[in-house]
Amino acid sequence: MRTKAAVAVMVALLALYLVFAIRYGLVLIGVGEPVAVSLGIALFILPLIAGWALVAEVLFAVRAERLGVLLDAEGGLPNGELPLRPSGRIDPAAAAAVFPAYQAATEAAPDDWRTWFRLGLAYDAAGDRRRARWATRQAIALSRAG
Structure with a gap:
């Protein structure tokens, strides 16, 4: 549940970032100076790349979780026979x-x-x-x- 909440927060923060980046990108493009226009265009492109990466990671996680649930329902997940470290991770x-x-x-x-x-x-x-x-x-x- 914590992971899903963290993902929701990341998506909300990215959406907020996109709103501000697009707004400032439009302001910079409106200035008309070549450097400002270049920065304005970059403010459109970089958030799109970040958004694509976030969507790709979320889709990977959702699909992997579905397979895990399906495999668990079939009884095919490895059982927890491996010893754990004090941190709780597998040795x-x-x-x-x-x-x-x-x-x-x-x-x-x-x-x-x-x-x-x-x-x-x-x-x-x-x-x-x-x-x-x-x-x-x-x-x-x-x-x-x-």
Whole structure:
């Protein structure tokens, strides 16, 4: 619930930023000086890029959460057998020890989104966020295609 509230706050702040950026962009363009016009145009482009990035991240999170809920309903989520650190995160050494099983399952069934999603969870537990996101994106793409 906290995460959803944080996302809502970020979206509201981005919307407020867009209103002010567009307003000041119009003011700068209205000045007519080449430098001011360039800055005004930048005030239109940069918020659009930020908005696109935020929308892409929110869509990724929503789609990944849907897959997690679906996999949990099927009973396919890995159970919490791994030891935790005092911080509550999974011990990376223990995650690395069970990682080959998830990797082998994905290699055995490369067209199954479930194996990719579990592989993403294994990458995340091992602390490799970049590969976790990559594997989760693969799972999302496979679930949408099939």
